[in-house]
Amino acid sequence: MxxxxxxxxxxxxxxxxxxxxxxxxxxxxxxxxxxxxxxxxxxxxxxxxxxxxxxxxxxxxxxxxxxxxxxxxxxxxxxxxxxxxxxxxxxxxxxxxxxxxxxxxxxxxxxxxxxxxxxxxxxxxxxRGVSGGSAGAGGRYLVLRPPAATAADRSLTTASRVATGFRP
CATH class of the missing domain: 1.20.120 (Four Helix Bundle (Hemerythrin (Met), subunit A))
Incomplete structure (x- = not known):
């Protein structure tokens, strides 16, 4: 263990x-x-x-x-x-x-x-999704990672872009 x-x-x-x-x-x-x-x-x-x-x-x-x-x-x-x-x-x-x-x-x-x-x-x-990162000069700080996008999130994002006319 x-x-x-x-x-x-x-x-x-x-x-x-x-x-x-x-x-x-x-x-x-x-x-x-x-x-x-x-x-x-x-x-x-x-x-x-x-x-x-x-x-x-x-x-x-x-x-x-x-x-x-x-x-x-x-x-x-x-x-x-x-x-x-x-x-x-x-x-x-x-x-x-x-x-x-x-x-x-x-x-x-x-x-x-x-x-x-x-x-x-x-x-x-x-x-729960916090990892170490570097803060220059060998220091460490905590970095929050956003949750991974699901297929439903991606389709919702695509639909909202189409509805608003957003073009990247």
């Missing part, structure tokens, strides 16, 4: 693992006392449940809607983390990287999820 052939399953499994890791951290925090925090406690349980569900589905495949859901879960957790340390979430505030080490591990898991999703998207974009 080639490196490119291993990248897709490795990225999928890695994304599922980081998302499940974030879910596990939130589930443990819920069990260890956050369940008593009004509104925030149930949100921790919701985040853990959704993380586990999306992670399990990612092991089956990675359609665009599922990748978007994974990114949303990770961004939501990071947004909640940032809000809890600045303006507060439903009156609940925390400071620094407390509780330790869960806060730091959660940030790393969610950032890892987003990083792996970005890698997946970059590889998928590259495989």
């Amino acid at each position: 080639t490196v490119g052939g291993l990248l897709a399953p490795a990225t999928r499994v890695g994304t599922a693992a980081t998302l499940a890791g974030s879910g596990y951290i939130h589930a443990r925090l819920y069990a260890d006392g956050y369940r008593f925090v009004h509104v925030v406690g149930p949100l921790f349980l919701l985040q853990a449940s959704v993380s586990f569900a999306v992670a399990a589905l990612l092991l089956i495949g990675m359609p665009p809607l599922l990748r978007l859901a994974a990114a949303g879960v990770a961004l939501g957790a990071l947004g909640g983390f940032a809000a809890s340390r600045t303006v507060g979430v439903f009156g609940f505030t925390e400071h620094g990287l407390q509780p330790a080490p869960q806060a730091l591990l959660s940030i790393l898991a969610e950032a890892g999820t987003l990083l792996l999703l970005a890698v997946w998207q970059a590889v998928a974009f590259r495989r």
Whole structure:
């Protein structure tokens, strides 16, 4: 199997693992006392449940809607983390990287999820018709290739030229 052939399953499994890791951290925090925090406690349980569900589905495949859901879960957790340390979430505030080490591990898991999703998207974009070109002095840049014209496209183009009187 080639490196490119291993990248897709490795990225999928890695994304599922980081998302499940974030879910596990939130589930443990819920069990260890956050369940008593009004509104925030149930949100921790919701985040853990959704993380586990999306992670399990990612092991089956990675359609665009599922990748978007994974990114949303990770961004939501990071947004909640940032809000809890600045303006507060439903009156609940925390400071620094407390509780330790869960806060730091959660940030790393969610950032890892987003990083792996970005890698997946970059590889998928590259495989869909993007190739390298030269930018002078040995540099490289991405060049988009238009899709190949089909027979129907060519006949439509010919018909439109005849109808408009266009002569090349």
